[in-house]
Amino acid sequence: MKQPIYGVMAEFESPTALVTATRAAVAKGYKKMDAYTPFPIEELSDALHLHRNKLPLMVLIGGIIGGMLGFALQYFVTVMYYPINIGGRPLLSWPAYIIITFELTILFAALTAVFGLFALCGLPMPYHPTFNVPRFEFASRNRFFLCIESTDPLFDRAKTCEFLETLEPREVSEVAH
Amino acid sequence: MMAQAVDFNITPELRGELRGVRTKALILGVLGAAASAAGFFMEGPNQFYRSYLWSFLYVLALSLGPLTWLVLQYVTGGAWGVITRRSCEAAARTLPLVAVMFLPIVIGINNLYPWAHANLVAADPLLQHKAPYLNLPFFLGRAAFYFAGWLFLGWWFNHWSAKEDTLGHEAVHSKMSRMAGPGLLFIGFSVTFMAVDWILSVDPKWFSTIFGLLCIVSQNLTAMAFLIALMVFLSARKPMSDIITHRHLHDMGKFMLALVMVWAYFSFSQFLIIWAGNLPEEIPWYIARLNHGWQYVALALVFGHFALPFALLLSRDLKRNFKLLGSIAVFILLMRFVDLYWLITPGFRKDSFGVSWLDFTVPIGLVGLWLAWFLTQLEKRSLIPPHALHLEETLAHGRE
Numbered sequence: 001m002k003q004p005i006y007g008v009m010a011e012f013e014s015p016t017a018l019v020t021a022t023r024a025a026v027a028k029g030y031k032k033m034d035a036y037t038p039f040p041i042e043e044l045s046d047a048l049h050l051h052r053n054k055l056p057l058m059v060l061i062g063g064i065i066g067g068m069l070g071f072a073l074q075y076f077v078t079v080m081y082y083p084i085n086i087g088g089r090p091l092l093s094w095p096a097y098i099i100i101t102f103e104l105t106i107l108f109a110a111l112t113a114v115f116g117l118f119a120l121c122g123l124p125m126p127y128h129p130t131f132n133v134p135r136f137e138f139a140s141r142n143r144f145f146l147c148i149e150s151t152d153p154l155f156d157r158a159k160t161c162e163f164l165e166t167l168e169p170r171e172v173s174e175v176a177h
Numbered sequence: 178m179m180a181q182a183v184d185f186n187i188t189p190e191l192r193g194e195l196r197g198v199r200t201k202a203l204i205l206g207v208l209g210a211a212a213s214a215a216g217f218f219m220e221g222p223n224q225f226y227r228s229y230l231w232s233f234l235y236v237l238a239l240s241l242g243p244l245t246w247l248v249l250q251y252v253t254g255g256a257w258g259v260i261t262r263r264s265c266e267a268a269a270r271t272l273p274l275v276a277v278m279f280l281p282i283v284i285g286i287n288n289l290y291p292w293a294h295a296n297l298v299a300a301d302p303l304l305q306h307k308a309p310y311l312n313l314p315f316f317l318g319r320a321a322f323y324f325a326g327w328l329f330l331g332w333w334f335n336h337w338s339a340k341e342d343t344l345g346h347e348a349v350h351s352k353m354s355r356m357a358g359p360g361l362l363f364i365g366f367s368v369t370f371m372a373v374d375w376i377l378s379v380d381p382k383w384f385s386t387i388f389g390l391l392c393i394v395s396q397n398l399t400a401m402a403f404l405i406a407l408m409v410f411l412s413a414r415k416p417m418s419d420i421i422t423h424r425h426l427h428d429m430g431k432f433m434l435a436l437v438m439v440w441a442y443f444s445f446s447q448f449l450i451i452w453a454g455n456l457p458e459e460i461p462w463y464i465a466r467l468n469h470g471w472q473y474v475a476l477a478l479v480f481g482h483f484a485l486p487f488a489l490l491l492s493r494d495l496k497r498n499f500k501l502l503g504s505i506a507v508f509i510l511l512m513r514f515v516d517l518y519w520l521i522t523p524g525f526r527k528d529s530f531g532v533s534w535l536d537f538t539v540p541i542g543l544v545g546l547w548l549a550w551f552l553t554q555l556e557k558r559s560l561i562p563p564h565a566l567h568l569e570e571t572l573a574h575g576r577e
Contacts, residue, residue, distance in 0.1 A: 056493075060491075087455060090313065095448065095449050095452050095453075096449070098445065098449065100451070
């Protein structure tokens with residue numbers, strides 16, 4: 001019995017080859033995979049169906065919570081705790097609240113965007129199995145990698161390797177945990 | 178590769194359809210104008226000119242807003258600009274008609290502006306103080322100057338765009354790009370002063386420094402909503418059905434969202450500063466607009482002109498859905514009527530909310546006539562400039 005692995009990785013020499021391979025893998029039915037490139041490739045995101053994620057919804061909810069907190073903060077201060085008559089205006093002078101409500105909406109939405117991104121990416125991540133592949137450092141230079149992970153329901157150590165070999169990669173290697 | 182494959186000219190079917198719309202617009206326009214002329218005698222000139230002023234400003238936005246977008250795109254570029262350029266040019270060619278439509282306001286100055294009455298000015302030191310700016314010859318001179326500039330810009334960009342079709346882009350590029358910067362500067366200043374002259378001076382003692390910018394934003398929002406509605410209409414018909422992609426529309430939807438937000442931002446800043454200051458020379462303007470029933474119109478603006486379109490336009494899917502985005506654009510075009518009505522009419526009706534039947538017939542008349550003129554201009558040229566800069570990229574936008 002061999003050690004369980006993280007997945008198998010194929011190395012490609014051009015972005016076009018990678019995109020073609022990714023499309024083929026998706027068409028074959030693989031779901032758990034990721035691609036690694038030195039620069040962003042629009043088509044790759046399309047091929048991996050990466051355009052949809054939960055971040056916009058999280059940012060929206062974060063913004064709404066921030067807005068409500070901002071309004072509540074001022075309400076409690078100016079109406080409940082320190083009810084002071086200013087220029088004969090009502091205590092609940094909502095027009096004056098709007099700026100801080102707006103600012104806190106933006107603040108919370110922005111913080112949700114940053115930390116939500118970290119959370120969805122699984123950051124901070126001091127260790128990742130893909131770095132066990134010696135040539136993987138070229139992913140930040142001039143090589144393009146596609147890794148099919150072992151958690152995929154269709155994953156089979158030998159068959160997935162064979163499949164990747166058919167996509168004309170430069171090299172296919174197993175990724176140890 | 179696409180450039181040779183697609184014919185940009187209006188197809189005979191589309192021409193027939195546009196002429197059908199034009200005939201309807203013309204009939205509505207003539208009927209509206211006739212009813213308004215009858216209203217001039219039935220309801221009196223005061224009511225006529227009051228309805229006319231805000232309706233005229235709507236039509237002005239429909240032609241001046243697209244001119245601004247047209248000039249802007251020679252500064253910024255962008256795929257959406259190439260797609261809408263011919264429509265903007267056609268709208269800019271309606272400016273002579275809009276200049277003619279300004280004449281009734283010239284005739285009705287006495288019915289609209291208190292500073293034009295010698296006895297009122299004589300009795301009011303503040304108006305005397307403002308008389309060096311707010312007097313009849315200078316007012317008319319400024320209006321002539323604005324129109325001269327707008328007509329010139331409209332002519333310039335149309336003229337060289339037509340030359341581009343025969344001579345190619347290289348020959349005319351410097352003409353367009355050299356005029357674009359100064360042109361934008363002129364539009365910015367002229368619309369600011371125009372807003373002071375034609376809108377604010379209804380209430381000559383009130384002032385707001387952000388009002389000119391608010392007017393520019395409103396005009397550009399009107400224009401963008403109109404362009405989106407037009408593009409959605411054209412995208413269902415050849416040849417534009419082969420050209421417009423959801424990404425073009427997405428870009429324009431983003432502009433509309435941004436403008437809805439800027440409109441709300443400027444409107445609210447103006448309100449907040451005056452509300453917080455609560456000074457006797459500033460606050461009456463808002464007291465008139467937030468009492469006696471007018472507050473419901475203001476609330477309708479907060480929800481219909483900002484909250485609803487803002488919330489809907491946040492959605493990426495919606496901005497890529499032709500029908501939904503088109504519906505929102507039409508809704509915003511309707512809200513623009515409400516906003517102008519709320520800006521202008523309480524200046525004359527301080528004590529009670531009210532709508533005259535002329536407030537329906539005059540805008541129908543003016544917009545109908547304008548639309549008929551616009552469609553006549555639109556069908557004169559191909560729907561996409563065939564030698565535009567970045568045409569290939571524009572056509573590939575959204576097809577990668």
